[in-house]
Amino acid sequence: MKLTKTTFAVTLSALMATTGMVSAQSLAEIEAAAKAEGMLTTIALPHSWCGYGDVIAGFKAKYPEIQVNELNPDAGSADEVEAIKANKDNKGPQAPDVVDVGLAFGPTMKAEGLLQPYKVSTWDEIPESIKDAEGYWYGDYYGVMSFIVNKDLVANTPADWADLLKPEYAGQVALAGDPRASNQAILGVLAAGLSKGAAAGEAxxxxxxxxxxELNKAGNFVPVIAKAGTIAQGATPIAIAWDYNALAWKDELAGNPPVEIVVPKTGVLAGVYVQGISAYAPHPNAAKLWMEYLYSDEGQNLWLKGYCHPARFNAMVAAGKVPQELIDALPPAASYEAAYFPTLEEVDANKAAVTGGWDAVVGANVQ
Known part of the structure; x- marks a missing residue:
């Protein structure tokens, strides 16, 4: 029997309330409904970010009946939020079904009514500290802030944040995003603050x-959003970015130019991103099926192949579900030992300080 949307929603809601998970039968119903919808609309998923190229290809191969409509791959977290707000009443191709945003954006989006709850079948293996108890958002992966350096242009690789202030790095240092909108850049500022001994959060x-x-006044900061191309062209010889992005860019550049990636000695910051389904998703069942794929063993290992530590990493390693070659491809484990995982409150306080103060304090129009 084909369930109506109302009957299905009630059935699924009752099931999750009693078990906190989705049964195999419910997954089958979701899959059938998703195939009937025939489309999934994503946003802000560059193929080089966290292995998303392989992730999207894997989803397409598993569900060829579902077209993946990719919006604005280079958008930041704030852009994703605005895309949902701007398309509340739009069921067309410009309305995102799902988002992948920085940790601080999950709770605010929930509070603004922009997300709908859904608990994936592997819910219990997602750490409690990085998921909303009601299933409105949940952590997907994390990395640490790093420096990627064009060795054709930079003779001495900086080892720490203080090094970037040296005169030899004039006109060379950039963030991988606009700190007024990009979660990656916002947390890059937090990492720099931690390196100065400040407590995580607003301080x-x-x-x-x-x-x-200070970096801008010294003439070292470049107000250009860094990516593989700008690093190769010499526009941003030193880029501050998540380690998984830096490692993916290194693969993309393939030695032309040669690059070096370092995790700074101080201010080692770990950043968690989260997934969520738009409350106004035109294809809600395709969105749920996408979530199931992302949090399956296959999806999690594809993120790890893209140099990201997936949310279920510890549980999967303990169960022997992670190929050793994927672990070996990451930076040495010691690079992560000093990493600081800020609390949600600290991330929120930092975000408010950075987005509210960048123009007045730094005054560099990053674009």
């Missing part, structure tokens, strides 16, 4: 702003 955000103001 580190303000200290990070002061650091970038």
């Amino acid at each position: 580190a955000g303000k200290a990070g702003l002061e650091y970038f103001a």
Whole structure:
């Protein structure tokens, strides 16, 4: 019997309330409904970010009946939020079904009514500290802030944040995003603040702003959003980015130019991103099926192949579900030992300080 949307929603809601998971039968119903919808609309998923190229290809191969409509791959977390708001009443191809945003954006999107709850079948293996108890958002992967350096242009690789202030790096240092909108850049500022000894949260955000103001005044900061192309062209010889992005860019550049990636000695910051389904998703069942794929063993290992530590990493390693070659491809484990995982409150406080103070304190129009 074909379930109506109302009957299906009630059945699924009752099931999750009693078990916190989705049964195999419910997954079959979701899959059938998703295939009937025939489309999934994503946003802000560059193929080089966290292995998303392989992830999307894997989803397409498993569900060829579902077209993947990719919106604005280079968008930031704030852009994703605005895309949902702008398309609340639009069921067309410009309305995102799903989002992948920085940790701080999950709770705010829930509070604004922009997300709908859904608990994937592997819910119990997602750490409690990085998921909403009601299933509105949940952590997907994490990495640490790093420097990627064009060795054709930079003779001495900087080892720490303080090094970037040296005169030899004039006109060479960039963030991989606009710190007024990009979660990656916002947390890059937090990491810089931590390196100055500030406590995580508002204090580190303000200290990070002061650091970038100093970097900008010295003439070392470049107001260009860094990516593989700008690194290769010499526009941003030193880029501050998540380690998984830096490693993916290194693969993309394939030695032309040669690059070096370092995790700074201080201010080692771990950043968690989260998934969510738009409350206004035109294809809600395709969105749920996408989530199931992302949090399956296959999806998690594809993220790891893209140099990201997936949410279920510890549970999967314990169960022997992670190929050793994927672990070996990551930076040495010691690089992560000093990593600081900020609390949600600290991330929120930092975000408010950075987005609210960048223009006044730093005054560099990053674009």
